Amino acid sequence: MQVSNRLAKVNPSATLAMSQKTNELKAAGADVINLTMGQPDFETPKFIEQAAIDSINAGQASFYTQATGLPELRTAISHRIERRTGYHYDASQIVATNGAKFALYCLFNAILNPGDGVIVPTPGWVSYVEQVRLAGGVPQAAPASDGFKVTVDDLDRVVNDHTKAIIINSPQNPSGTIYNKQELTLIGNWALRHNIMIVSDEIYSDLVYNGAKATSMLSLDPAISANTILIGGVSKSFAMTGWRIGYAAAPAPVAKAMATICSHATGNPAAVSQYAAITAFNSDGSSTEKMRQAFEDRLNTIYPLFNRIPGFKLAEKPTGAFYLFINVKDAVTNLGYDSADSFAMDLLEKTGVAVVPGRAFGNPNYIRLSYAAAKDNLLEAAKRIEDFVTGSSTPHTAND
Ligand SMILES: Cc1ncc(COP(=O)(O)O)c(C=O)c1O
Incomplete structure (x- = not known):
């Protein structure tokens, strides 16, 4: 049985693949x-959670809602965006989705015609490239020439x-890197000059550390x-x-096109989740702040531990999200591996620590690890990895 030509070009999510291998080892x-x-x-x-339970008990969660989400949810999102950025969207410009x-x-399905290009800076999140392909578009990789942020010079090299x-x-x-106001302004004006839309994924905007600010x-x-x-x-x-x-949150014609797709593709996101999200978006932010502080503490604890591992290079301490993106090229060479991918696989099999090879994000000499994990586990992982790299490791897999 043959799948479509379009799908033949699309890779499954690499982070999910590594995670699956991890689960298999766990199960064993x-x-x-x-x-x-x-x-x-x-x-x-x-x-x-209580808001969700209340919506069920009140009989509200049993029914379809508008395909783009309850008006109350879209208003809550619009208010939240305005509080954070100062920019106002009408609720009709908000499309609530399944994640x-x-x-x-x-x-991407709403804006791309077959063959249209989307510039995807690298490093970048695994799904962007495949999502553009799924919509019939052409991903245009724009490697950041200096560190992890693209400049307009990098963009000039790939735009067509x-x-x-x-x-x-x-x-x-x-990488956990944040673009500052000046960098964003240069890119914003560049995009206007070239008549290119900007897709600004700010999903980590609340998770910033050590005094950093995420400009929108x-x-x-x-x-x-x-x-x-x-x-x-x-x-x-x-x-x-x-x-x-x-x-x-989009200009009206784009929001309208997206609404049409949602109405045929998924209908509304689960009503019960929408009720929970209304409460989340309308909240005062103190629960987010507690988590942010925990992430900050973990980052400050583990950054020096990973930075001192021989052959591991961390450009500078990240200021946002919850990942370390580490250049392991020297460690890979010193230990005789042919790639960071085989290094990561052996690391998992011999020490039980699962990380994602950087190839998935466009940087094959790197690994990414998430510090959205308990601090004890992070400390233990740092120790196992350091022992593995320095040759003093005791394998931890297979039931020990
Ligand atoms: C950069 C980025 N954008 C979007 C998403 C998607 O988030 P969700 O679908 O859970 O809302 C993720 C999730 O890992 C992400 O890292």
Whole structure:
């Protein structure tokens, strides 16, 4: 049986693949520390769960809602965006979706004609490239020539007549880097000059550390804002990955096209999750702040531990999201591996620590690990990895 030509070009999610291998080892009894997943290790705050329970008890969660979400949810999202960025969207410009992932999928289907290009800076989140392909578009990789952030020079090298959009993700997965106001303004104006839409994925905007601030693409200039589609959601800010609520906030014609797709593709995201998300978006942010502080503490604890491992290079301490993106080229060479991929696989098999090879994010000499894990596990993982790299390791897999 043959799948479509379009699908033949699309790779499954690499982070999920590594995570699956990890689960297999776990099921076989191995002592595994899984640092692959991009999800907070906290439970959803109780008051948000309670809102969901209340909606069920009140009989509200049993029914279809508008395909783009309850008006109350879209208003809550609009208010939240305005509080954070100063930019106002009418609720009709908000499309609530099954996670930010589906907001992006839906968006690319709404804006791309076959062969249209989307500039995807590297390093970058695994799903962007495949989502563009799924929509019939052409991903245009733009390697950041200096560190993890692209400049307009990097963009000039890849833009062509078919380029329709550019994705900017700040704070960034996988590196935790944040674009500052000046860098965003240069990119915003560049996009306006080239008549290219900006997709600004700000899903990690609440998770910033050690005094850093995540400037929003929507806070710069009204002309840039009017040329931007904002992507966000509850997964990272409220520890709600399982609830699947994300959104796009977009200029009216794009929001309308997305609404049409949602109405045929998924209908509304689960009503019960929408009620939970309304409470999350309307909350005062104190539950997010508690998690943010825990992530900050973990980052400050583990950064020096990973930085001192021979052959591991961390450019600078990340300021956002919850990942370390580590250049392991020297360690890979010193230990005789042919790639960071085989290094990561052996690391998992011999020490039980699961990380994601950087190839998935466009940087094959790197590994990414998530510090959205208990501090004890992070300390243990750092020790196992250091022992593995320095040759003093005791294998931890297979039931020990
Ligand atoms: C950069 C980025 N954007 C979007 C998402 C999707 O988040 P969700 O679909 O859980 O809302 C993720 C999840 O890992 C991400 O890292």
